[in-house]
Amino acid sequence: MSNTSLDPLSFEYHQAKGGDDDDRPTIMVTNDDGIEAPGLQALVRVLVSTNRYRVWVSAPHSEKSAVSHSITWSHDLTAKRTQITGATAFSVSGTPADCTSLGISKALFPSEPDLVLSGINMGSNCGLHIVYSGTVAGAREAFLYGVPSISISYDWVGGTSSMNDFTLAAEACLPIISAVLVEIKNKTYPQKCFLNVDVPTNVLNHKGYKLTKQGSSMYKMGWKQVTSDTAGGHMLSTMTMEPIPITSSTDHQAVTQDQISFRRVVKGAPVDDGETDYVSVKEGYISVTPLGALSHADIDSHTFFKEWLPAVAERAPSAL
Known part of the structure; x- marks a missing residue:
């Protein structure tokens, strides 16, 4: 063509x-x-x-x-x-x-x-x-x-x-x-x-x-109850929070006991x-x-469950 x-x-x-x-x-x-x-x-x-x-x-x-x-x-x-x-x-x-x-x-x-x-x-x-x-x-x-x-x-x-x-x-x-x-x-x-x-x-x-x-660093995240006029934060990435004033899509007058708004907040900086x-x-x-793509647990965890799982199987009938 x-x-x-x-x-x-x-x-x-x-x-x-x-x-x-x-x-x-x-x-x-x-x-x-x-x-x-x-x-x-x-x-x-x-x-x-x-x-x-x-x-x-x-x-x-x-x-x-x-x-x-x-x-x-x-x-x-x-x-x-x-x-x-x-x-x-x-x-x-x-x-x-x-x-x-x-x-x-x-x-x-x-x-x-x-x-x-x-x-x-x-x-x-x-x-x-x-x-x-x-x-x-x-x-x-x-x-x-x-x-x-x-x-x-x-x-x-x-x-x-x-x-x-x-x-x-x-x-x-x-x-x-x-x-x-x-x-x-x-x-x-x-x-x-x-x-x-x-x-x-x-x-x-x-x-x-x-x-x-790859390390184990991560921001510790929490949640905060907010109203429509509460300043929030813009997630620049999974590692960065930049505070900016934003308005919740939830009308402040519409918030009732059945509907509460929450926003993520940073509670601690990464450590590694x-x-x-x-x-x-x-x-x-x-x-x-x-x-890579696989998510292997550490060898100590594998060792623990190698001994733990057969014991679970042995107790299975009595646990029912």
């Missing part, structure tokens, strides 16, 4: 266009902050500026922070073509995992990408917050289907960070992206992991790359130690953490 026979604004045109003689590696970008988020826009802009990659975008049409690895099952998804200079982009009515799944399926784009990038997230994704992260889930979904992937987050700090830091973060990650693509081309890239990259706040003066492990992702980012390094 010739590209000239198709409307340049049509969905079919962009499917056919991907089948040309362009032999550059293909990178698909997604995120959880939404397709218009500054982190994704900066990442795509930097990738396109190198002229070394074909860039596709399949990202949520709105913010989907902290949705973890949820997927859409009960209704159809829609993909709307969106203008991003130098890229073929679609905004999708789904979660980050949905966007990745659709983007690598060959239903939206004409082929499977060589690499999936998820980010750049506004706020770090370290430690146990990885469990909640839609950004990390966007990369994990690709990994589950055998497509190499990297999630990228920037440790945004209100009052210190600026939008230009997303561009600096993207540029700082280019050597990692390029090196991964070389390994993919040479068929030497490990198949049993994906990478989670966290960029420090002072990215201009970062201390270099540091191989880390050792060569972990969180500590390394706070020390000014770009943290590079290989992740």
